[in-house]
Amino acid sequence: MTSGExxxxxxxxxxxxxxGLVAIVGGYFERLRGGEVGILPVLFGLGVITLYFYSKNxxxxxxVNFNNVVVQMAGVSIIAMGVVFVLLxxxxxxxxxxxxxxxxxxxxxxxxxxxxxQVGGLIAILIAVSVGAAIGAFQGSFVALIGVxxxxxxxxxxxxxxxxxxxxxxxxxVITIQSDTINNVANYSLPANWGWRLATVAAVGYAxxxxxxxxxxxxxxxxxxxxxxxVLKVIAIAALAFLVVRVSNRAGGVPFAGVLVVALLIFxxxxxxxxxxxxxxxxxxxxxxxxxxAGISVKRIRIVVFMISSAMAALGGVVFAAxxxxxxxNAGGGTILLDAISAAVIGGTSLxxxxxxxxxxxxxxxxxxxxxxxxxxxxxxxxxRFIVTGIILLAAVTLDTVLRRRQAAAGR
Amino acid sequence: xxxxxxTLELRxxxxxxxxxxxxxxxxFEVRDGEVMxxxxxxxxGKSTLIKCVAGIYGxxxxxVFFEGKPVSIHGAKDAGRxxxxxxxxxxxxxxxxxxxxxxxxxxxxxxxxxxLQEPEMEQKTAETLKSLAVTTIRSIKYQVASLSxxxxxxxxxxxxxxWNSRVVILDEPTAALGVAxxxxxxxLVKRLAQQGLAVVLISHNLHDIFEVATRITVLRLGxxxxxxxxxxxxxxxxxxxxxxxxxxxxxxxAEPEPASA
Numbered sequence: 001m002t003s004g005e006x007x008x009x010x011x012x013x014x015x016x017x018x019x020g021l022v023a024i025v026g027g028y029f030e031r032l033r034g035g036e037v038g039i040l041p042v043l044f045g046l047g048v049i050t051l052y053f054y055s056k057n058x059x060x061x062x063x064v065n066f067n068n069v070v071v072q073m074a075g076v077s078i079i080a081m082g083v084v085f086v087l088l089x090x091x092x093x094x095x096x097x098x099x100x101x102x103x104x105x106x107x108x109x110x111x112x113x114x115x116x117x118q119v120g121g122l123i124a125i126l127i128a129v130s131v132g133a134a135i136g137a138f139q140g141s142f143v144a145l146i147g148v149x150x151x152x153x154x155x156x157x158x159x160x161x162x163x164x165x166x167x168x169x170x171x172x173x174v175i176t177i178q179s180d181t182i183n184n185v186a187n188y189s190l191p192a193n194w195g196w197r198l199a200t201v202a203a204v205g206y207a208x209x210x211x212x213x214x215x216x217x218x219x220x221x222x223x224x225x226x227x228x229x230x231v232l233k234v235i236a237i238a239a240l241a242f243l244v245v246r247v248s249n250r251a252g253g254v255p256f257a258g259v260l261v262v263a264l265l266i267f268x269x270x271x272x273x274x275x276x277x278x279x280x281x282x283x284x285x286x287x288x289x290x291x292x293x294a295g296i297s298v299k300r301i302r303i304v305v306f307m308i309s310s311a312m313a314a315l316g317g318v319v320f321a322a323x324x325x326x327x328x329x330n331a332g333g334g335t336i337l338l339d340a341i342s343a344a345v346i347g348g349t350s351l352x353x354x355x356x357x358x359x360x361x362x363x364x365x366x367x368x369x370x371x372x373x374x375x376x377x378x379x380x381x382x383x384x385r386f387i388v389t390g391i392i393l394l395a396a397v398t399l400d401t402v403l404r405r406r407q408a409a410a411g412r
Numbered sequence: 413x414x415x416x417x418x419t420l421e422l423r424x425x426x427x428x429x430x431x432x433x434x435x436x437x438x439x440f441e442v443r444d445g446e447v448m449x450x451x452x453x454x455x456x457g458k459s460t461l462i463k464c465v466a467g468i469y470g471x472x473x474x475x476v477f478f479e480g481k482p483v484s485i486h487g488a489k490d491a492g493r494x495x496x497x498x499x500x501x502x503x504x505x506x507x508x509x510x511x512x513x514x515x516x517x518x519x520x521x522x523x524x525x526x527x528l529q530e531p532e533m534e535q536k537t538a539e540t541l542k543s544l545a546v547t548t549i550r551s552i553k554y555q556v557a558s559l560s561x562x563x564x565x566x567x568x569x570x571x572x573x574x575w576n577s578r579v580v581i582l583d584e585p586t587a588a589l590g591v592a593x594x595x596x597x598x599x600l601v602k603r604l605a606q607q608g609l610a611v612v613l614i615s616h617n618l619h620d621i622f623e624v625a626t627r628i629t630v631l632r633l634g635x636x637x638x639x640x641x642x643x644x645x646x647x648x649x650x651x652x653x654x655x656x657x658x659x660x661x662x663x664x665x666a667e668p669e670p671a672s673a
Contacts, residue, residue, distance in 0.1 A: 219531065220531030221535065222531050222535050222538070274528055275527060276520045276522050276526045279509075282506070283506050283513075286509055287504070290503075291517065291518065293488070294504070296517070296518045354506070
């Protein structure tokens with residue numbers, strides 16, 4: 001280190017970051033050509049879907065329907081976030097559907113007023129999530145410690161937990177949820193001024209995070225992103241937050257379920273990107289043997305990831321149950337499993353492990369829910385919905401496969 | 413040789429896998445600032461010897477000395493604590509992570525909340541690469557998947573030396589590389605020794621070995637059949653030792669074993 005002021009992480013003294021907007025845009029397009037498209041295809045898909053359904057039925061683009069989509073996507077988003085972690089390892093979790101059913105049934109059983117074991121709504125939710133985590137630890141142990149393929153372990157889970165759901169509900173066939181705390185998870189909307197406050201907190205919080213990161217990078221004398229780019233990012237996030245609140249407030253306020261999804265998104269993104277645990281998940285997904293030799297406890301990582309997956313599935317199940325204010329024998333069934341895995345994959349998380357983001361779960365779920373909602377609104381049957389979702393899933397995985405090849409070719 | 417004890421010294425190491433005697437009373441040493449080449453035909457016991465040093469295999473008999481003091485290595489962690497780092501042939505890099513992330517794999521800098529300290533890691537990575545004069549990597553934020561074979565090898569070697577290591581063992585570092593990239597890696601190997609590290613280089617390529625090695629240890633059928641000063645030997649002599657060498661240094665061996673792997 002001889003030249004004191006030229007210290008950059010670039011080993012060759014190249015500093016494309018310092019050449020202003022042109023270089024930023026240029027670098028972005030270079031990455032696009034190299035196959036790093038991020039969530040661009042999903043945003044494109046959302047645009048096309050929105051235009052199509054809007055042309056069929058103008059009610060598709062209204063504040064009321066926006067809030068509907070937010071509540072509809074909440075359950076699947078939450079489950080898909082857990083699935084992202086499992087996919088990052090290159091594993092699969094087929095049990096998330098019925099584990100979400102277990103989550104719903106657990107809260108429903110625990111809140112029954114006539115039962116001696118009735119507990120408060122919040123405690124019931126915490127217990128449901130813990131039950132999910134325990135299921136994940138059980139299934140993950142078979143994968144991590146014994147080496148049974150996760151496909152088989154969780155396929156067994158898919159069958160077994162379905163049976164457990166049915167046994168738990170028993171002859172009643174349906175359990176009504178009377179706890180307001182639980183039902184509010186999916187049905188409460190924030191008052192207008194609370195929405196604005198949340199948007200302000202989000203915008204200021206994001207700006208502060210960016211600022212702190214710039215300072216710590218300056219202190220370590222490594223290059224940060226271009227200041228202009230950072231300012232634009234902060235403005236974009238703030239604008240998005242306020243726009244969402246403005247739209248939602250026109251139709252009764254921001255749904256609590258949406259706030260929950262955003263909070264979980266921030267939390268899990270932080271875990272995945274900013275902690276040693278998250279780094280190790282990516283490492284195990286990229287090259288498990290290298291991770292093992294580097295002293296990472298691959299077994300521990302595997303088990304914890306399956307715990308995250310099942311716990312998030314149980315929480316998603318609570319949202320589904322709350323939305324219906326009841327659970328029945330079919331809890332956790334239907335298309336929940338396929339929607340959750342499709343959401344993660346459509347969002348851009350690779351099935352081959354090591355590549356993906358928590359946000360993929362949310363944008364993927366948004367796309368799937370936007371389609372489902374539109375098809376209901378326009379009056380097509382669910383047959384159409386399955387066909388369209390199937391085509392989009394195939395397109396997403398095909399795109400992923402092609403992009404992988406392209407990234408390899410572009411040397412990225 | 414000098415009076416200073418070798419950085420790493422093995423005496424009479426034996427290792428058997430069931431009926432197969434992979435190593436028989438092998439002596440080996442490497443000193444600070446030298447490149448000790450370890451050569452031998454397939455099945456000569458090079459990899460086994462390295463894995464014993466790295467703590468992956470336990471040894472059946474023999475002693476290990478580090479800087480003159482007897483030590484026992486029971487696992488990769490023991491080896492790491494002594495400052496012994498091995499760069500395996502497959503490099504053990506994660507393609508989906510960038511250079512910094514790979515350099516710190518499993519040893520990330522974090523605070524008490526397990527938060528990663530990225531700026532510090534980036535800074536140290538840049539410094540390490542600079543000190544090794546690795547100039548071919550354009551950005552340390554590039555994914556390893558995007559690097560060439562020589563660049564990957566450089567990252568793996570840089571990772572091994574970043575942790576105050578004393579002994580760096582390189583397993584076939586040039587085996588899969590082209591001419592220019594082999595050049596890069598050999599230069600890097602020389603620089604490691606210049607920086608005072610003890611370097612062990614395993615290779616089949618005698619040309620490479622004669623370019624960078626200070627001394628050459630030849631293994632044949634699990635025995636040490638000679639240690640040669642590079643300056644005073646020829647490729648021909650080494651080839652003879654590899655193919656037909658007879659143990660001369662190991663005491664108590666009456667006759668070479670019949671050819672059995």
